[in-house]
Amino acid sequence: xxxxxxxxxxxxxxxxxxxxxxxxxxxxxxxxxxxxxxxxxxxxxxxxxxxxxxxxxxxxxxxxxxxxxxxxxxxxxxxxxxxxxxxxxxxxxxxxxxxxxxxxxxxxxxxxxxxxxxxxxxxxxxxxxxxxxxxxxxxxxxxxxxxxxxxxxxxxxxxxxxxxxxxxxxxxxxxxxxxxxxxxxxxxxxxxxxxxxxxxxxxxxxxxxxxxxxxxxxxxxxxxxxxxxxxxxxxxxxxxxxxxxxxxxxxxxxxxxxxxxxxxxxxxxxxxxxxxxxxxxxxxxxxxxxxxxxxxxxxxxxxxxxxxxxxxxxxxxxxxxxxxxxxxxxxxxxxxxxxxxxxxxxxxxxxxxxxxxxxxxxxxxxxxxxxxxxxxxxxxxxxxxxxxxxxxxxx
Numbered sequence: 001x002x003x004x005x006x007x008x009x010x011x012x013x014x015x016x017x018x019x020x021x022x023x024x025x026x027x028x029x030x031x032x033x034x035x036x037x038x039x040x041x042x043x044x045x046x047x048x049x050x051x052x053x054x055x056x057x058x059x060x061x062x063x064x065x066x067x068x069x070x071x072x073x074x075x076x077x078x079x080x081x082x083x084x085x086x087x088x089x090x091x092x093x094x095x096x097x098x099x100x101x102x103x104x105x106x107x108x109x110x111x112x113x114x115x116x117x118x119x120x121x122x123x124x125x126x127x128x129x130x131x132x133x134x135x136x137x138x139x140x141x142x143x144x145x146x147x148x149x150x151x152x153x154x155x156x157x158x159x160x161x162x163x164x165x166x167x168x169x170x171x172x173x174x175x176x177x178x179x180x181x182x183x184x185x186x187x188x189x190x191x192x193x194x195x196x197x198x199x200x201x202x203x204x205x206x207x208x209x210x211x212x213x214x215x216x217x218x219x220x221x222x223x224x225x226x227x228x229x230x231x232x233x234x235x236x237x238x239x240x241x242x243x244x245x246x247x248x249x250x251x252x253x254x255x256x257x258x259x260x261x262x263x264x265x266x267x268x269x270x271x272x273x274x275x276x277x278x279x280x281x282x283x284x285x286x287x288x289x290x291x292x293x294x295x296x297x298x299x300x301x302x303x304x305x306x307x308x309x310x311x312x313x314x315x316x317x318x319x320x321x322x323x324x325x326x327x328x329x330x331x332x333x334x335x336x337x338x339x340x341x342x343x344x345x346x347x348x349x350x351x352x353x354x355x356x357x358x359x360x361x362x363x364x365x366x367x368x369x370x371x372x373x374x375x376x377x378x379x380x381x382x383x384x385x386x387x388x389x390x391x392x393x394x395x
Contacts, residue, residue, distance in 0.1 A: 001119045003173065004035060004075070004262070005247040007046035007214030008231035010084065012059035015235060016319035018293065021058065023267035027232040028066040030265050031246065035073040038248055038262075042117060043075045046214025046229065047082025047131055047177030049090060067102050078115050080128040081106040082177040082214055083190055087130055105175070106130050108137040112159040114167070121253030124209075125169040127160045129153070131177040131215070153178060153200045161207065171255045174205065177214040183228060186217050188236035202226065209255040218242055225257050232264045237295050237320070240270035268293045268317060274324075277304045281314055295320035302358045344372050 009027075014020055035043060050059055070077050079102070081087040091106030098104075103115045105128025114125040132152045138145060141155055153176070164172045179185070181199045202222055205211045211226040217239055219230035229247050234240060245263040252258075271289055273280065274297040280286055294315050298307060303323045311318050348368050352360040360368070 001124055001251045002038060002040050003042045003044055003249040003251060004040045005044045005212040005229045005249055006031060007229045008048040008217055010048055010051040010231060010235060011062055012055045013051035013235060018319055020233060023233055025062060026267060027264055032069045032073050034262050035070055035075045040075045043070050043077045044175050044212040045079040046175045046212045047080045048084045048214060050085050052084060053086035071101050076101040078103045078126050078128055078175060080130040080175050080177055083131040108132055108140050111156045112163040114163060123169050124171045124173060125164050125167060126173045129156045129174060129176045132156060150200050153204055157204055171209045171251060173210045174208050175212045179215055180213060180222060182222050183216045183220060184218055186236055187238040188217055189215060209251055210249055210257050219245060227259060234270050237270055237272060274299060276300050277307060290315055292317060294318040298323045299326040301325050303356050345369055
């Protein structure tokens with residue numbers, strides 16, 4: 001049996017306000033083509049189908065079209081909800097979708113309800129464990145009030161195992177949207193762990209032929225049969241070096257698996273560039289970056305005015321711009337320590353230097369002095385604070 005493991009589509013998401021609808025649509029085209037060319041029997045979508053609980057209508061349309069085309073290409077689909085999805089909304093009509101070969105598993109109560117498949121070697125039971133927020137599902141599962149992510153997952157896996165045992169099905173596949181211990185995160189996941197407390201031990205998934213994980217955006221292998229597919233697109237610059245894709249899993253008659261990477265198409269590379277403004281705008285060695293999503297760090301001693309607009313003329317897809325003057329050592333003191341014992345003008349002048357990278361001119365200092373004087377005069381007149389008596393609360 002051939003399975004295609006994907007997750008974390010995050011339909012409707014943008015990247016620093018850059019529209020990703022075209023990129024997401026191209027990935028789904030690629031997924032349909034892979035199902036057809038590799039004769040995939042079952043597509044596993046391990047949660048975070050959408051980026052938010054109430055997705056935009058064009059994201060819903062994109063998902064509907066993708067599910068229809070995956071089914072038309074010959075594959076059944078098993079899909080679970082993630083922590084970004086609304087389980088109730090995503091699971092609407094699940095009984096009707098089951099008949100059509102698209103199997104939505106979005107509730108704790110449905111974890112042990114398998115999708116039963118058959119090949120020449122016999123049955124395969126596929127179970128979907130959606131994202132289970134402990135506080136939301138403890139009572140429904142009859143668990144103690146202190147049960148965390150690990151406790152909830154152990155309970156769900158035990159229910160799945162009991163059902164598979166009762167059916168006598170040896171080949172078992174499970175989808176789970178969770179942070180499993182040993183997995184490496186990136187900047188673009190919504191944190192579901194506090195100090196590691198939300199992590200699920202790897203051993204919880206012992207005994208399964210394949211575990212299709214979702215939530216972490218980097219593709220990774222925790223064990224030969226326990227894998228994250230990662231997101232199909234990079235959703236933060238921390239993912240710039242990721243090779244995005246899906247796992248094409250071949251399940252044999254004994255329950256052993258072989259997993260091969262199917263690389264996703266690259267819409268635009270994410271690149272980080274550091275340099276001075278003049279060189280970035282003119283040097284031919286930066287020509288290769290002109291079509292990329294960019295995070296640029298300027299090292300000019302003085303922050304160039306209109307930097308983003310100027311850079312966008314050459315790099316139309318620049319998304320992030322920061323200024324870190326070369327040779328400047330960051331001040332590690334907190335705000336209170338930096339301003340204690342200093343007057344308003346001194347603090348304002350340092351702010352100008354920090355923001356612009358150049359000291360305030362004499363004219364600017366005179367303007368600041370006049371502004372502070374006017375503000376103090378207005379406050380004194382309004383509050384009658386000349387005697388320093390504010391006990392009446394008039395100030």
